[in-house]
Amino acid sequence: MNDQPNMPDWNQMRALLATVETGSLSAAAKRLGLTQPTLGRQVAALEESLGLVIFERVGRSLVLTEAGQQLMTALREMGAAAERVTLSAAAQSQSIEGVVRITAADIYAGHVLPPVLEKIQAVAPAIRIEVLATGSISDLLRREADIAIRHVRPDQDGLIARRCKDTAAFVYGTPALLDRLGRPQTGDELARGKFVGPLQGNDDFIAEMARRGVKLGPENFPFATQSGMTGWEWVRRGMCLGAMVEAVARLTPEVTVAVPSIPPIPVPVWMVTHRELHTSRRIRLVFDMLVEFFS
Template sequence: MDWDDLKIALAIARHGSLSAAARALGSTQPTIGRRLDALEQRLGAKLFEREAGGMRANALGRSLLEGLEQMDAGALAVQRRIAARDTGLDGALTVTSLDWLGDEVIAPMLARFGALHPGVALEVINDVRVFNLARREADLAFRFGSFAQENLIERRVGDVAYALYASEAYLAEHGRPDPADGFDGHALVLMDHAAGAVAHEAWLPPLAPRARVALRANGLRAHLSAVRDGAAMAVLPCLLGEREPQLRRLDLAPQPVVRAVRVGFHSDMRQTPRLRALVDFAVAEFERQSERLCPPDLRR
């Protein structure tokens, strides 16, 4: 029996619909539907009940899931060991990060590493979703905070500082914010509701209960644009805020906020020469850029 067809059944069971399974497998809904029909015909039995909201595994389908999960875990382990074979500084690495960190720090760092090691094929993906390193959705991930997935190795590579910024034009019109009056008369840009409470700005709303929220946005580049335009204030990475000549850092307690950046990878990949070389390179790069990422006067 073709494992690729069984993977389709497993993906449908995991994701609950043909369209979601197709997205997970990088295919299309009609293709997934045809291959499921062919699999069920070969088996001589149905595995799923078609419902208005999607697909639900029937009794036979549910009875197969444990075995399919074990097969999938075994296949992934084989793939990781093949990827981790000692090929020197040659081969592919997929790296994931998010938002401004990926664009401003990780991408140029990877380009420098790639220039030094042309045999390594590098790809960077910036996305807010958490990539599953066990499933080789990526080989390395740069994130804030610790990693929750099992069998991962993580290493702290550096620190990033954040502070509240406003433009000179904004301050000329509205004056400096005052915690004593709860930032009355001032406007803020905050992260969108879907992001929840994010560490770098969690201190601000309690300090500014009377401030107006002018905008919520899910990317810090949008925050930077609004601050640069003079429409509001926002908490920004110092790397972005300090290089804008018209912006001013507002030193207000309980600042500063310093967040650790960590790189994580699966333990099966730990002896891979190209991965180890990239991790060591990242540590050195974060150290080299430490004053840009976390100005000395904001260090704890």
């Protein structure tokens, strides 16, 4: 009969390591990109598989037991070993070189991409990243770009796409603008506001808002631009209201959600490349790192 404890999963051990290093389940979940309940289940599963009580709750704090403290020594060694593996893999990528062109909407290029571009450069410094901040699918079809970040699944021949984690968009405005609107609480009250829209029309956005009880018309859009960066700057300055994905709005402390009770608009994220280009080492590396970042 085998009396040995079950072999713990590395994800469970990584969850424990992050919890101790950050000091709380919530901070550890944020570091690892998990929800707090998911991370808590991983720590609990580790305790069960090892047959140990690792944490004791003291008020709202988690305190390592003596067994937990002994376990952390080995876990830190494992974490260091995992980091060495990552660095070794990165070193293997040093020989990958050349240009990789990414096309994305300008708002994504300016606000969302910088962290992953820095990571790609650190892993493969011989790769030159060129970003076409246009958001036009024709960039791929004309071979002006190798990889595209899109919010709709492309149906053109010769392209392959990976769906990443969906995001969501809310309507935002500055506190001063929302004060002038009387701090809207309902869709009807929000519909009194002025919005920025794209040059090519607002039909899709109007339909999405109508499904959420906000009835908008052409008169709600006195401002229009082809540039997401420009439109967002107008929103940040308090000129108008505007819809934006959470990832960008989080980086813009001047704005707030206009009516939090209105459900967000789901925004899918697709990573797209040419079928034959996906076999290129440098394009494959960048494509996979983008998928991981957006997932």
